Amino acid sequence: MKPRIGVLTSGGDCPGLNAVLRGVVLAAEKLGWEVVGFRDGFEGLLPPGNHVILDRQSVNGIMALGGTIIGTTNRGHFVAKVGAGDRTIVPEDIIAGAKKILDELQVRALIIVGGDGSMVTAQQLQEAGINCIGVPKTIDNDLEATATTFGFDSAVAVVMDALDRVHTTATSHRRVMVVEVMGRHAGWIALHGGIAGGADIILIPEIPFDFDKIASVVKAREAAGYLGTVVVVAEGARPKHGEQIKRDVEGGEFRLGGVGEIVAREIAKRTGKEARCCVLGHLQRGGAPTTLDRILGTRFGVKAVQLASEGHFGSMVSYQNYQVRQVPIAEAVNRLKLVPPNGEMVQTAGDVDISFGD
Numbered sequence: 001m002k003p004r005i006g007v008l009t010s011g012g013d014c015p016g017l018n019a020v021l022r023g024v025v026l027a028a029e030k031l032g033w034e035v036v037g038f039r040d041g042f043e044g045l046l047p048p049g050n051h052v053i054l055d056r057q058s059v060n061g062i063m064a065l066g067g068t069i070i071g072t073t074n075r076g077h078f079v080a081k082v083g084a085g086d087r088t089i090v091p092e093d094i095i096a097g098a099k100k101i102l103d104e105l106q107v108r109a110l111i112i113v114g115g116d117g118s119m120v121t122a123q124q125l126q127e128a129g130i131n132c133i134g135v136p137k138t139i140d141n142d143l144e145a146t147a148t149t150f151g152f153d154s155a156v157a158v159v160m161d162a163l164d165r166v167h168t169t170a171t172s173h174r175r176v177m178v179v180e181v182m183g184r185h186a187g188w189i190a191l192h193g194g195i196a197g198g199a200d201i202i203l204i205p206e207i208p209f210d211f212d213k214i215a216s217v218v219k220a221r222e223a224a225g226y227l228g229t230v231v232v233v234a235e236g237a238r239p240k241h242g243e244q245i246k247r248d249v250e251g252g253e254f255r256l257g258g259v260g261e262i263v264a265r266e267i268a269k270r271t272g273k274e275a276r277c278c279v280l281g282h283l284q285r286g287g288a289p290t291t292l293d294r295i296l297g298t299r300f301g302v303k304a305v306q307l308a309s310e311g312h313f314g315s316m317v318s319y320q321n322y323q324v325r326q327v328p329i330a331e332a333v334n335r336l337k338l339v340p341p342n343g344e345m346v347q348t349a350g351d352v353d354i355s356f357g358d
C-alpha cells in the first residue's frame with residue numbers, strides 16, 4: 001500500500017480551497033503518496049469515518065470552483081473555539097475516535113485547511129499524537145501568523161464589483177447606498193473593497209463610528225455637488241459607545257449582521273436623504289477564485305505536502321515576505337490581525353477623501 005496522508009477542509013468555505021486540495025493531491029502523487037480526503041471537516045474523522053480517496057482524476061478541473069469538493073462545517077464535535085480568544089477542549093473520546101480512524105486507514109499525517117478555530121482543534125489533535133499540518137484559511141484575512149490568506153482577494157473582488165454597481169444607483173437617485181460586507185473582528189474586506197470600489201465612507205470594527213459624523217459627511221458631499229454617497233460597513237462595525245449587531249447565537253458562536261440597515265436608517269433620519277442597504281453576505285464566499293487565490297491556494301497545498309514529507313508536524317503554512325514558509329501552529333492560534341487605525345492603509349484612504357465616520 002502507498003504511504004497515505006489525509007486532508008480535510010474546516011470552517012466557512014471560501015474560494016481557493018479546491019486549489020489547495022488540488023495542490024495537495026498532485027504534490028503528494030509526485031512523492032508516490034495517496035491522499036485520503038475526510039468529508040465535512042473534522043466530522044469525517046468520527047467513527048466509522050467518512051472519507052474518499054482523492055487522486056488526480058478527482059481534482060481535475062476543480063481549480064475554478066468555489067467551495068470545497070470534500071465539504072466543510074463550522075459546527076460539530078470538534079469545535080474548540082466559540083469566539084475570539086475562547087478555547088474549549090475537544091472531548092478525549094472524540095479525539096481517540098479520530099485517531100483510531102486515522103490508524104485504521106494508515107494515514108500518517110493530516111493536513112487541516114481552516115481558520116483560527118480549526119487551528120485550535122489541530123493543535124489539540126497534534127498534542128494527542130496525531131501528526132498535523134495546518135493551512136490557514138479565512139476570507140476575513142485576520143490571522144496575524146500569515147501576511148494573507150487565500151479567499152480574501154476573491155471576497156474583495158466581489159465587494160469592489162458590488163460597489164461599482166451601486167455607484168450608479170446612488171448617483172441616478174441621489175441616494176446614499178450602504179453596502180454591508182463580512183468582517184467579524186477585522187475590517188480588511190471593507191477597507192480593501194472600499195478603496196478599490198471608490199467608497200466615500202468605510203466603517204470597520206477597529207474604528208467605532210459616530211452617526212452624526214457620518215451624516216455630516218453625507219451633507220458635505222451633497223453641498224459639494226456630489227449626487228450620491230456610497231458607504232461600506234463591515235458586519236462587525238459598531239457605533240462609539242455601542243455594541244456589535246448580533247443576529248443570533250448558535251452553539252455559543254454569535255452571528256453578526258444588520259448594522260448596514262441601522263446605518264442606512266440613521267443616515268436617512270439625520271440627512272433627509274433616501275438611503276438603501278444592500279447586504280453582500282455569502283456572495284463574498286462563493287464563486288471562482290481570483291488569480292491570486294488560485295496561486296496562493298496551490299502554493300499552500302504544495303507546501304503542506306512538503307512539510308509533511310519533511311516531518312514538520314505541528315506547523316502551519318504561512319505567507320511572509322512573498323514566500324510560503326511555516327510557523328508552529330501553537331504560536332499561530334488566537335492571534336488576530338486587526339486593521340491598525342493609524343496605519344498606512346487607513347491614512348491612504350483618508351488622503352483620497354474616504355471618511356471612517358469617526
Ligand code: F6P
Nearest residue numbers: 012074138139140182183184256
Ligand atoms: O469567518 C468568515 C466569515 O465569513 C465571517 O466573515 C462571517 O461572520 C462568518 O464567517 C459567517 O459564518 P456562517 O457562514 O456560518 O454564517
